[in-house]
Amino acid sequence: MGLKLQQSQHQHHSVAVKVNEQMGTKRGYTFIQANRAWLPKFLLLWVMVMAFLSTWIYKKMDADNKVRRKEVLSSMCDERARMLQDQFSVSVNHVHALAILISTFHYYKNPSAIDQETFAEYTARTAFERPLLSGEDRENILRAGASGKAVLTRPFRLLGSHHLGVVLTFPVYKSKLPLRPTVAERIGATAGYLGGAFDVESLVENLLGQLAGNQAILVNVYDVTNSSDHLIMYGHQNQDGDLALLHESKLDFGDPFRKHTMICRYHQKAPTSWTALTTAFLFFVICLLVGYILYGAAIHIVKVEDDFHEMQELKVRAEAADVAKSQFLATVSHEIRTPMNGILGMLALLLDTDLSSTQRDYAQTAQVCGKALITLINEVLDRAKIEAGKLEMETVPFDLRSILDDVLSLFSEKSRNKGVELAVFVSDKVPEMVMGDPGRFRQIITNLVGNSVKFTERGHIFVKVHLAENSKPMAEAKAETFLNGGSDEGVLVSSAHQFKTLSGYEAADERNSWDSFKYLVADEESRYNASINMPLAGETSQNVTLMVSVEDTGIGIPLIAQDRVFMPFMQADSSTSRNYGGTGIGLSITKCLVELMGGHISFVSRPQVGSTFSFTAAFGRCKKASFSDTKKSNTEDLPSSFQGLKAIVVDGKPVRAAVTRYHLKRLGMLVEVGSSVKMAASACGKNGSSCGTKNQPDIILVEKDSWLSGEDGGLSLGMLDRKQNGHVFKLPKMILLATNITNAELEKAKAAGFSDTTIMKPVRASMVAACLQQVLGIGKKRQAGKDMLNGSLVLRSLLYRKKILVVDDNMVNRRVAAGALKKFGAAVECADSGKAALKLLQIPHYFDACFMDIQMPEMDGFEATRRIRKMESQANEQINGGSIDEESARKGKWHVPILAMTADVIHATYDECLKCGMDGYVSKPFEEENLYQAVAKFFKAKPMSEL
């Protein structure tokens, strides 16, 4: 059966495999899953097989029992038969002995040795029970005489006891018989007969009574001489008993003529075999349970797998929903932006009309709200774009420092109002130009700094950029301070309640404190000095990984909220948005952007102490060729007229001094740091007396705190003044650095000698430059020209002598655009329609770029652009075809940059522009920045000398 089961299972298995092959392509079904419909049948089959098995077991055990019972019966029966036979032959021997006694004492002796009378009396007394079985008895007597052996009668009821019995007959011979007597001799010698009656019933009864197990079995003794008619000798003919099982034993009572048997039976029927029954039943139950457990397990597996598949499906759907959500957000945000631009535009227009003050207030509020909404939508759009994977990073060269300066200036007003110090420090090892996405980098910094400004009421915000590799020496430095025994530092800290951070307030992450910062600066210094003429080892690699940290001493992030800081729309708690505004989406976008830049962001924050956000970002290094070009155009706003000037920075806080020094160094100045005015003065005096003007500082910058903290500040400054007055040297210019300053303080400062100027922090290189220009009177001429055109100089360098075609149907617009472009030194030609432009742009032409209006009658800007591109591609094909003329060889490939001019700067229009082959767009009327951004992609700046 087991084999059969296996076979059937095997068949099922092959079926399962087939099913698997069919469905497996779609889903990974397991064997059980595939056979789920068969499971109840399997269970049923199992139960049936087990029932069969247990029945079989029962039968087997029962049969064993029966065999044993039979054996017991036969052995008992044989034992009884043997005993009965023995008993009987003993009795026969007695009778035989009596016969021989009579022969010997009566017949062989003459006279007889037996007293006749006595003997007659004896025989008379024993002549009981001699039945007159006329014919048979006579025959028996004759037979006994002939055989000389005991002869038995058939059983009959004895007269006295009414028991069944037999009579034994022995011959008595009157003479001695020869050794081997013949029948005739025996008959001749026969004198008479001796008989004995046997009460078989009591005999057997006695016998059985002596044996154990007497009650269990039923014994019958039969005379079976006549095989057709069994005569019962003992036992009841019709007694009950176990008729199914009987045993028959032969009995030999010494008479060859008569045959007897003993038949034994159990008294009771075979008892039910409880052991077998229980065993079989238990077996069945166990198997049933096992089967059910297996079935349950299989069902469970099926259920779990079903659930799993369902989950998988749900997961796919959830993911799809997520993508759909992002797309929806992107679409909706986009769609909202268009009308929002309209609303904002209209509000702006409304504000320009004659309004009562209330109306103006309402309109301004609406505009502010609208702008906030646009910002929010942009953020959501950004996030959705990132999630939909649609955000792509630009890779253009940009100046990291100037971006940081921009961000700094953006927040300078706010931080100054709050009295919070804002500072930027960029390690010298960070390359001036890196390849990356400046817009996104700015966004990250703006987000982080914006957050910090929002949540900081006192202390400082410090942005620090260095190479990621530098974090190692810093860590070492940290370890070193510990080794050197941080105890004295600790004492210092506790006694003065000052931390060695930028502003003296405690910061969450002590990495920015002077203890480690100085190692960074010192390390930099040595490396910088050592490698002025040789490239740094790391510079050869393609990428540079920057570590940017933004440290503030604000309210910090509650510990419970720290793990969901980067989740969108999660703020520390609901009161945050109530108190500080914002949506909480900024940080999540920041995180995504950082990750897109190949870095990661982390933060350390301690409530009521502050937070430090640090992120890494990978940028490409600029190739040297493009490096020099772009560098010129971008860093032009930092004047070079301060090269070689010497300055002393007086600041008690080394980190802050390092920051100031960093900005001054960017201007090419040589900077020394003094921790107090006195030190600076003494350095001054020493230099002044010993080396003359050679090492005399040109500028002394004094931090307000250091000046105010030193009581003798004013005095020493006066001293300094006198000293210098004594000599003929030019006085160093005294400049006060302050985050915020009251009028009274200002007066005091002026009185103390800071007549020259006060630089309001945050310190920025360009701002310092402007102040210094004012103070020192350097480059004033240039500055005058630059006043208006500060940024446009760059633009001028880009557009200088470029031949540009302006296409616009509107005469006035054309003239204005041409005028604007001419202003930047471009050679401008105009066309009043798309067709005219096509004509002018017939290849070969000499135009460097084309500004194209979108909305024009007859042929709009899109169509004109498409045609121009078609023309160009044909020309390019010809070049590739082989007919190379000089012009095309010079240009290589025809592709005139076409920029759309449009009044609406909706994103959709931009997409359209790109689709039809334009390279970018500028909004009308021209704005310098916008124009610059658009143009900078195509033109390389010409060296300023050409201007």
Added chain:
Amino acid sequence: MDVVNQLQRQFIDYSASLHREGFLDDQFTQLQKLQDDNSPDFVVEVASLFFEDCEKLINNMARALEQQQGVDFKQVDASVHQLKGSSSSIGAMRVKDVCIAFRSFCEAQNREGCLRCLQQVTHEYSLLKNKLQTLFRLQQQILAAGGSIPVVE
């Protein structure tokens, strides 16, 4: 020198009032900035171009709107678009604002509204023309007196 100063102050006040009253916006200031030694008459040139353009367009529109039936609103709209473009280029804010309203009437094919707007445009235009001419006259006087035109922020 006193005369120049006085004229210069007058010029500044006047252009400030133009800005304040919404005749001109920053774009006009931008134009003024574009004027330098290379193109000393840039603003005047652009302005006269604008006036010519305006007159032409206003005439066009007036003609188109004269028809009692079957006004070609498309053509009117094209003209208004042109006018809007020019006016925003030169920074003539009020003209531009009327143009915006004008276009919406064009789109709605509302002849009455269009006519009303046309009137407004004509009015604004002539106002602006007068004001600008006064401004330019002041400029010339300053130049004639040997002063330089102050930059209005």
